[in-house]
Amino acid sequence: MSHKNTLLGATALTLATAVGAFADGHAPALTIAIVNNGHMINMQTVAEAYTEQTGVALNWVSLEEGVLREQVTSDTATGGGQYDIINIGMQEAPIWGQAGWIEPLNFSADYDVNDILPAMRGGLSADGTLYAAPFYGESSMVMYRKDLADAAGVTIADNDSWDNIMTAAAAMHDPANGVYGACLRGKPGWGDNMAFITTVVNSYGGAWFDADMRPVLDSAEWNAAINMYVELLGSYGPPGSEGNSFNEILALYNEGKCGMWIDATIAASFLEVDGVAYAQSPNAGNPVGANWLWAWAMAVPAGSPNMEAAMDFIAWATSKDYIQAVGNHPDFGWGSVPTGTRASTYAIPEFQAVAAFAEAEMMAIESAAPEATAIKPYVGVQFAAIPEFPEVGSAVAQEMAAALSGAKSVEAALADAQAAADAIMQEAGYY
Missing domain, CATH: 3.40.190.10 (Periplasmic binding protein-like II)
Incomplete structure (x- = not known):
């Protein structure tokens, strides 16, 4: 044989x-x-x-x-x-x-x-x-270059604050030597940029819909989350981040160009650089849904x-x-x-x-909470389990990419996203 x-x-x-x-x-x-x-x-x-x-x-x-x-x-x-x-x-x-x-x-x-x-x-x-x-x-977690973090004098903890993530990204950011503080999804798609963005919004206490399934993208929580995301990636991410999703960032990371990456735990299987450490996903005070x-x-x-x-x-x-x-x-x-x-x-x-990542991966999977209802009336972490979500998520994804690229302000992008989502949900007969 x-x-x-x-x-x-x-x-x-x-x-x-x-x-x-x-x-x-x-x-x-x-x-x-x-x-x-x-x-x-x-x-x-x-x-x-x-x-x-x-x-x-x-x-x-x-x-x-x-x-x-x-x-x-x-x-x-x-x-x-x-x-x-x-x-x-x-x-x-x-x-x-x-x-x-x-x-x-x-x-x-x-x-x-x-x-x-x-x-x-x-x-x-x-x-x-x-x-x-x-x-x-x-699930999702932080994968970061501990050697770069140590050299920059910063630490990244489990369930860290977004403020500290911003500080760590700034400290590791060294574009003159081809290193960017944070590599995050920016490519538009309900399973691309919106997978990551939705977990960020969750961590700020936001949600896609209210109890009546009306979109709430014009909320203070969405505004805070997207402004942070645009600042973090716009200031400390690689150029052209609005075109990057999993495969693009994996290539950048393996070329030694990323200080940290917050993305799918499965990525750890394919990281080829030394000095990688792992931490549970950050949040802005609400850990429910902060990891997908x-x-x-x-x-x-x-x-x-x-x-x-x-x-x-x-x-x-x-x-x-x-x-x-x-x-x-x-x-x-x-x-x-x-x-x-x-x-x-x-x-x-x-x-x-x-598999040095195994414990962190399992911890992230076991802590994910798709059926938690504290902040949202639907099942799902980085998506809403309704037939219309791919259409809603894709429309909003385009607006978030526009905000990231600077084509629109965050406020304008969120207003347009709210209008698009509202039209889709009304057409579907939710209200």
Whole structure:
């Protein structure tokens, strides 16, 4: 047996016996739409062994986050049938499942669904039914260059104040030597800049909507949060920040150009510079929702002609066996396994030995509060779990990017964002 085949584990070896059970006696080809993040790109290599063992061909469509959301939403909503497996997240999975756009997932006992972290299972389910399986999960946290912070004489604590974050960014900021104090998302999109911005607003005690689901983007809390964000990134961020999201900032960080980065915990798996330290997300007095909760998950669109094969692949790609396959793969290793999904991953000695970020990551995931109602009448941390949110969030994202670039004042951007959100919510019939 080849080295590739040994990476599959018991689950995939069992699946190999099922190839002859396909209706026409031939294994199908699956078309899989994935986000172009590191773990998803790695999966294409690891899954070569799956094809060799099962005969199931895998056609990958790898897209930038915003483009993926647009294309997958359009195809799934219309029953276009372009994809057999799609990447979606916590905003879409419960809503699409209840709408009948994606299929319920039912795994065998060997899959051990109870090993999936409760926060991830809950966020991808509706009425107790799991509609998407998490490939990797995340919260958000501060990732900073402790060597630069020490040299500048500043410290960053868990749940620090935004004032101290501003002070630390200013102290580490050294653009003459290519170092920027803070690298933060600025690229417009409901899952791009608004993912980070919403957590900032939460930390100031703000919310997207009031108790009647009317937008409240013209509130004092939004004004304070966005003014701080624009000042922090405008003064101490890299030029052109309005075009940066996860992948762009990851590249900057690995080039040694960022003093700190507040973003997805999963980024820690891909940091290649020395001296990185971690802290829980900062806030302005309200820690509820200051760190987000998300999973990039795998789902099967309703009516897929290759449903059985698609379900089998998802069962493998989100299994304990897959974690072992990545950890033992010669191109990757234990520092590159997908995290934030299974409790068992954090008990693997080889993973513990290389994952300095694991404790901070788990702390962030466990403290995220998507169903906290103290400050908002909706479920979600960095999004609102309503069908209209992608449209609302995308409209507001453009205004926040305009404020960051200086094309509009913060006040003008918030006024225009409020008007856009109000029009969408009225058209949807909320009031």
